Amino acid sequence: MRRPPSRGSRTGQAREVAREHLRSMRMGIDPRDLKRQDEAMKITLRQVADAYFARPGMLKESTRAEMDRHIEKVFEAWKERPIASITPAECRKRFEEMATHGLRGKGPAPTQASLALVTLRTLINFTIGEYKQADGKPLIEHNAVDILKKELKPSVPRTRQIDRRKVGEFWHLLAEARHRALDDDALAGVDLVRFLLLTGARRNEGAELTWDRVNIDDDDPTNCWWHLPDPKNRNPVWLPLSSQAVAVLKSRKRVSGNPHVFPSRSRTGHIMDTRGPLERLSKRIGMERLSAHDMRRTFVTLGVKACRLDVAKLELLTNHVPQGVTARHYLETSDLRDYHPEVQAIGDLIEAEAAVAAGRIAPRTAALFGPATTAAAPC
Numbered sequence: 502m503r504r505p506p507s508r509g510s511r512t513g514q515a516r517e518v519a520r521e522h523l524r525s526m527r528m529g530i531d532p533r534d535l536k537r538q539d540e541a542m543k544i545t546l547r548q549v550a551d552a553y554f555a556r557p558g559m560l561k562e563s564t565r566a567e568m569d570r571h572i573e574k575v576f577e578a579w580k581e582r583p584i585a586s587i588t589p590a591e592c593r594k595r596f597e598e599m600a601t602h603g604l605r606g607k608g609p610a611p612t613q614a615s616l617a618l619v620t621l622r623t624l625i626n627f628t629i630g631e632y633k634q635a636d637g638k639p640l641i642e643h644n645a646v647d648i649l650k651k652e653l654k655p656s657v658p659r660t661r662q663i664d665r666r667k668v669g670e671f672w673h674l675l676a677e678a679r680h681r682a683l684d685d686d687a688l689a690g691v692d693l694v695r696f697l698l699l700t701g702a703r704r705n706e707g708a709e710l711t712w713d714r715v716n717i718d719d720d721d722p723t724n725c726w727w728h729l730p731d732p733k734n735r736n737p738v739w740l741p742l743s744s745q746a747v748a749v750l751k752s753r754k755r756v757s758g759n760p761h762v763f764p765s766r767s768r769t770g771h772i773m774d775t776r777g778p779l780e781r782l783s784k785r786i787g788m789e790r791l792s793a794h795d796m797r798r799t800f801v802t803l804g805v806k807a808c809r810l811d812v813a814k815l816e817l818l819t820n821h822v823p824q825g826v827t828a829r830h831y832l833e834t835s836d837l838r839d840y841h842p843e844v845q846a847i848g849d850l851i852e853a854e855a856a857v858a859a860g861r862i863a864p865r866t867a868a869l870f871g872p873a874t875t876a877a878a879p880c
Contacts, residue, residue, distance in 0.1 A: 542583060542585055542640065543583050544583060544584060544585075544628075544632060544640075545580065545581050545582060545583060545584060546572065546576060546579050546580050546581075546582060546584045546587070546621075546624065547572065547580040547581055548584075549584050549624050549627060549628050549632075550568070550569065550572050550580075550624055552627075552631070553568075553623075553624055553627050554568070554569070561731070561733070561735075563705055567616075567620075568620045568623075571616070571617040571620040571621070572620070574604055575595070575599060575604060575613075575617040576595070576617070576621065579591075584624070584625065584628055584641070585628075585640055585641050587621075587625070587645050588645055589645045589646075589647070589648035590648075591645070592618065592621065592645050592646050592648055592649060593648055593649060595617075595618070596614050596615075596617075596618050596649055596652060597614075599611075599613060599614030599617060600614040600615075600652075615652070615653055618646055618649055618652075618653060619646075619653060621646050622644055622646035622647075622653070625641060625644045625645060625646060626644060628640055628641050629641050629642075629644065659794075659798075660798065661788075661791070661792075661795050661798065662795055662798040662799040662802050663786065663788070663791070663795065663796075663799045665802075665803060665806065665807050665854070667786040667787065667788075668799065668803065668850075668851055668854050668855075669851070669853070669854025669855040669856070669857055669858035669859075670785075670786055670854075670855075670858040670861075671782060671786050672695075672698070672851050672852070672854065672855040672858070673855045673858045673859050674782045674785055674786070675691055675694060675695055675778065675782065676855070678691050678778055678781070678782065679691045679692065679695075685754075685764075686765050686766060686767075686772065687777065687778075689753075689763040689764060689765060689772045690763075690772050690774070690775055690777055690778055691778050692749055692752065692753060692763060693707050693708060693763045693772050693775055693793075694775050694778055694779060694793070694796060695749050696710075696746060696749050696750075696762075696763075697775075697793055697796035697797065697800075698796040698799060698800060698851065699743055699745050699746040699749065699800070699844070699847070699848055699851065700727075700740065700742070700746055700800065700844070701796075701797050701800030701801060701804075701815075701818060701819040702797065702819075703732075703733065703793075703794070703797060704775065704793035704794065706729055706732060706820075707763065708761075708763055708771050708772050708773060709761070709771055710727060710761065710762045710763065711760040711761055711762065712755060712760055712761075712762060713760065714727055714728040714729075714730070715727050715728075715750060715762065716728075717742075717747055717750065717751065722744055722747070722841075722845075723741070723838075723841045724838070725741065725742040725744075725746075725747050725841075726739050726740060726741050726742055726838050727739075727740055727742060728740070729820065732820045733820070736820065736834055736835060737835055738820055738834070738835050738836075738837060739835065739836050739837060739838055740818065740820075740837055740838070740844075741818075741837060741838050741839075741840055741841035741843075741844050741845075742841075742844065743841075743844045743845045743847065743848030743849075744845065744848060745848035745849075745851065745852055746844070746848060750762065759771075775792075775793045776792075779791040779792065779793070779795075797819060800819070800847060801815050801819060803847050803850055803851070804818075804843065804846070804847050807850055808843075808846040808847055808850055810843050810846065810847075811843075814840055814843055815843070817834055817837055817840070818837060818840055818843060818844065
């Protein structure tokens with residue numbers, strides 16, 4: 502058993518500490534600054550992230566959640582480490598692990614790897630600006646993620662979308678998938694895909710839609726709309742609904758105690774993932790894969806190329822910031838309910854193409870989906 506240090510020994514240590522403080526003061530260094538610097542050097546990645554997220558009004562909740570997911574999942578082993586201790590070599594290794602094997606070793610995930618390292622780079626830059634050493638220099642002088650400058654270049658914008666010649670077949674297959682949904686969550690996922698294609702909405706905008714932000718007027722089809730109070734560009738907007746989108750909403754069952762149009766048994770209370778129906782149906786129309794955002798691109802492309810609609814109006818309907826001076830400064834960008842003819846034109850086109858495709862592909866649907874179930878009511 503080790504003996505505690507003697508009183509004389511403790512006194513000697515205290516004297517040595519005092520002498521060090523005096524030496525520091527003679528050199529113009531305040532011991533309190535050294536203590537603060539020592540504490541700053543210990544600040545962890547998790548603490549920096551919490552400070553970054555705590556800034557009022559700076560981040561949308563969805564952005565904060567995504568960044569926090571990177572901290573908790575991708576950088577789980579680093580989150581309680583001093584952020585100043587993270588090295589460039591470690592950043593490169595983690596990026597390559599994610600890009601090659603993904604988070605759980607299920608396959609390459611280069612996009613997620615890039616997004617995660619961008620999150621880390623942002624937090625280190627925040628540290629450089631906010632945390633100082635005793636002499637006023639930044640706590641971190643060089644961002645460790647800068648070693649990945651070439652790998653983290655802005656990605657080439659994606660252009661994947663459903664070809665007009667396939668959109669009718671895709672819509673018909675969605676209807677068949679709806680009839681054969683195995684449970685309410687699967688049904689909600691299919692309906693969410695249909696809604697996204699008819700509105701050009703972002704996945705979260707559709708998934709988080711609640712009934713109190715929907716208006717359906719059976720006497721006036723042009724008075725059917727939905728509301729986004731806090732979209733990505735922070736411009737609250739009222740958007741028109743085509744008769745096809747209204748039909749999708751009318752087919753949804755309201756769940757007692759759950760305000761969402763596309764409810765789920767998940768923690769959020771609403772559907773989050775549309776990969777199931779999209780992965781299954783994409784190959785049926787000759788595409789390797791599809792994402793929820795591809796529905797948005799398809800909506801815009803159909804509007805421009807097939808319906809000959811004005812690009813500026815489609816920018817507004819998809820809640821992008823208008824690029825033209827006139828649109829930015831003079832157009833009404835919040836109440837877009839008068840643009841009902843535009844969304845109706847796209848809905849009519851999809852419906853017409855689906856009617857043509859129905860006769861062509863109906864015999865093949867049984868092989869694709871198997872025997873129909875009774876879980877879902879018909880459209």
